[in-house]
Amino acid sequence: MQSLNKLVLILLYSCVFTLGYAQSSVTLTYERNKMQQQDTVVRKGIPWLDETITEENRLPMHTDFVTFPHTSQIINSDWRESSAYLSLNGSWKFKWVNSPSKLPANFESLTYDDRHWDNFQVPANWELNGYGFPMYTTSGFEFTYLIGKPNPPIVPMDFNPTAVYRREVVIPEDWQGKPVILHIGAAKSNLSVWVNGQYVGYGEDSKLPSEFDITAYLRKGKNLITMRVMRWGVANYLEDQDMWRLSGITRDCYLLVRQPVHLRDIQLSPTLNDAFDKGQLNTKLIFNQASHGDLMAEVTLHRNGRLVSIATVKVDGQEVDIEQTIDHPELWSAEMPNLYQVTVKLT
Template sequence: MRSFAQVIAAREWENQHVVQRNVLAPHAPLRAYRTIEEARNNQASLNQVSLNGEWKFHLLERPEDMLESYVASDFDDGQWDALSVPSNWQLHGYDKPIYTNVKYPFDDNPPYVPEQNPTGVYRKRFQFASQSGATTTITFDGVNSAFHLWCNGTWVGYSQDSRLPAEFDLSAHLVEGENQLTLMVLRWSDGSYLEDQDMWWLSGIFRDVTLRTKPNSHIADVETIASLQSDYRDGLLKVVTKVAKPESTQTILVTVYDDTGSLVSEQSQVMGVEFVDEKVRGTINPFIESSWMM
């Protein structure tokens, strides 16, 4: 566990060798449902909670102005403004939006960024009901340009690559009942040198924030590889799964439906087999990906 002083002193937003701390490995976007019926009906998952909405917000002139008290779960943020998430703080009257084409909006001196580096502090309280034998993660789909995350006063991790999701395991940090998150979001990081485009420079939590709870042993990633023969009727579907904390007795079940919702094929395989192959004949439109429901 890193102390607040260590986090600030490390200045990882100016270290080109560090793009994340404690971020989970990227994977296919997956939802967790309790039943097959919920998944097939595309209902809102009870295991997924959106943390979009109003967050408490305070803008600093630079990250060095960040106070340790801001990350404490019992800090009184009642006088702070409320800012909608997802959004950019420049579009709500804080700081200034900047437009550039081929020129950086700061001196070209990588990996260093301006000392006056606007830093937004976000705080959010939410209720959590713990589940035995479960893993809970939080995903930030987009934060510009870099951020540190604390949960209930404890540092969780760091991420940049602002156009990519950042997912963290919160299981060890959450408590039953009320919980509190703090983000320190920096406008500029060494990643800004690579993200320079013909665009408006904006900052903040600008995409969804989602809390997901799954059993400790769960499907962590899925890869599907489809090939067709020359007649476009026969094909081979290869499904590769990665399971977190696998158990030797588990079985992977793959079910394929067509675009009308009719069952095409179903196959199960014991854990440890490299992949599942499914021969599909003449019922799936090969150009409609959504007809292959995994």
């Protein structure tokens, strides 16, 4: 196996977002019969209508991390500066309709002409940018007025705002032959993906990322990425929160390149002794495939650029656990939110 040299930067971040919106009066009328007569046979196999389907070809959830080629780049670098990262934020061709049945045929095709479509920013929600209307509710489902009463898994079909995003992207030459991952930070309420006209996969969970391995669908030069997002699906029955109901792709989108043997997940578990003067960091590394002792993993802990701890182990298998002890750790609290930076180096 060729020697691998990767550095992984784990980025832990949080944000608080507040939104104010002026009250508006929206009057809608709708015939409810079709919603109440959805046939179970029709729903089965259609992901956004089938309660037994929550994803198709989506990669397992994991800690977010980006790789860097050299140690010197990792400690103080913005993760977006990594050569293993390619942002998909920005302008996309955009088609919004009030029902999935009104989408144009073959919208995912390489030959489809989208020049007449609108341009729309990613990330952004639809409703505050002129497509549809926002709704606020403290309890109850936002589509109840369309179907009469909650009746899982029945959701609106004839009125269900839906949008398609299309964008061409050029894959860097030094990414050729390596795994390429498409990351969609959040899509409400469900997401379907095509690359170069071929169906890739599907995901739900409005505020969680969806990732897909798109390596097999890529080609040299320009590649077309197409995404379809729908306002409502059967998963909405599990997402009834006291919040503004806003749709679209609402978090960062990007591509990541990995090595043939790479980390799939990193799990960090910090603990303290009873005196709070000694800490232990347990790190679990999970790889996409097993290594047979020819791979070394180095876990380094920094605090404000200062080296705190370093540990190196041989990787034998698909998972490895690493323990590190930290004397007199600087503890986290709401008043003193001390953070450490963990890096993982593979050689």
